[in-house]
Amino acid sequence: MSFRTLWFADGALHLLDQRGLPARAEVVTVKSAEETARAIREMVVRGAPAIGCAAAYGLALSARAGEDFEKARAALLSARPTAVNLRWALERMAAVRPRAFEALKAEADKILQEDLEACRAIGRHGAALVPEGKGILTHCNAGGLATAGYGTALGVVRAAIAGGKRCDVFAGETRPWLQGARLTAWELLQDGIPVTLLPDVAAASLLSSGKIGCVVVGADRVARNGDTANKVGTYPLALAAQAAAVPLFVAAPLSSIDLRAASGREIPIEERSAEEVTHLLGQRVAPEGVSVFNPAFDVTPARYIAAIVTERGVARPPYQDSLAALAGA
Ligand code: MRU
Numbered sequence: 001m002s003f004r005t006l007w008f009a010d011g012a013l014h015l016l017d018q019r020g021l022p023a024r025a026e027v028v029t030v031k032s033a034e035e036t037a038r039a040i041r042e043m044v045v046r047g048a049p050a051i052g053c054a055a056a057y058g059l060a061l062s063a064r065a066g067e068d069f070e071k072a073r074a075a076l077l078s079a080r081p082t083a084v085n086l087r088w089a090l091e092r093m094a095a096v097r098p099r100a101f102e103a104l105k106a107e108a109d110k111i112l113q114e115d116l117e118a119c120r121a122i123g124r125h126g127a128a129l130v131p132e133g134k135g136i137l138t139h140c141n142a143g144g145l146a147t148a149g150y151g152t153a154l155g156v157v158r159a160a161i162a163g164g165k166r167c168d169v170f171a172g173e174t175r176p177w178l179q180g181a182r183l184t185a186w187e188l189l190q191d192g193i194p195v196t197l198l199p200d201v202a203a204a205s206l207l208s209s210g211k212i213g214c215v216v217v218g219a220d221r222v223a224r225n226g227d228t229a230n231k232v233g234t235y236p237l238a239l240a241a242q243a244a245a246v247p248l249f250v251a252a253p254l255s256s257i258d259l260r261a262a263s264g265r266e267i268p269i270e271e272r273s274a275e276e277v278t279h280l281l282g283q284r285v286a287p288e289g290v291s292v293f294n295p296a297f298d299v300t301p302a303r304y305i306a307a308i309v310t311e312r313g314v315a316r317p318p319y320q321d322s323l324a325a326l327a328g329a
Helices: 033-041 048-065 069-077 085-094 101-127 153-162 179-190 200-208 234-243 319-327
Strands: 006-009 012-016 027-030 135-138 169-172 195-198 212-217 221-223 228-231 248-251 297-300 307-310 313-315
Touching (some): 006 048, 006 101, 033 048, 048 069, 048 085, 048 101, 069 085, 101 153, 101 307, 101 313, 135 153, 135 200, 153 212, 153 248, 169 179, 169 200, 195 200, 212 234, 228 234, 234 248, 234 297, 307 319, 313 319
Parallel strands (some): 135 169, 135 212, 212 248, 248 307
Antiparallel strands (some): 006 012, 012 027, 221 228, 228 297, 307 313
16 A cells, blocks of 8 residues: 555654545644544544554553543543444453553554454455456445555455456445545555546446446444444445345454444444534535534444455354354354
């Protein structure tokens, strides 16, 4: 990949500021858990595995900054509620002894490295599912920008193309924060992978056109039964894919699988500010006084998901059994 999403150097965590992309590739540097939690909340860094990695470094930084460990952990955990990677990473960090900077930083390095390896393995497993000569449609950004690098859904795209498959890549713009238009398009073009951008509302027409061989998306949290929370707009995409008989694959590391949640009903869904919907590029487009419904994620029922691709292999329905087997539970 031609860019770095997050890295630790000179006693601080450096984050490629995703709010400014693609116009500005600036870096935000954080030196405490409090600053890390703010960066996660404000989407300097976003995407489930990437925020797990950032939170791990944030907790390491808390030891350096002299912050109270439990308060730091609580601040990081509450930064964003839906991606389970945050809880997963913080639980791993909390088990580290001694709770000293060097030991905590070493664990955060491991989490980052493991995520990178998981993405590469997801890419390998997922590439085998990609039909030759057809389009791949993705949503949001589940790429190197959303992970330690390489990506989950975009890891599948990268691996399929690197393996010689001919497939055109299509990305939905992903209203309202435009992760597809701003981030997926940017990161694929940075790596020389052509991509066609479409408004989210055009996805059903594209799927019914016969051009698309599969839909590949990431996940913020997969429940035990396979119900999957991902960027809002994934669920309607799954319905349209089902209607067009196109398989939808979820690509996610085991750190995104929450075996403690029995179904999607137990997944908390983040609601974000009204301004994300009422404004475009800082300009108001909806009238003053309008009410707004702005969930950041939706839950796709497991019955619409053809397979869940993890670093340990591909889970197929019934997910209750296949996910538990892959997770070794
Ligand atoms: O609100 P975001 O941009 O953090 O949402 C990200 C997504 O929904 C991704 O698809 C998901 O985290 C998977 S990233 C590999």
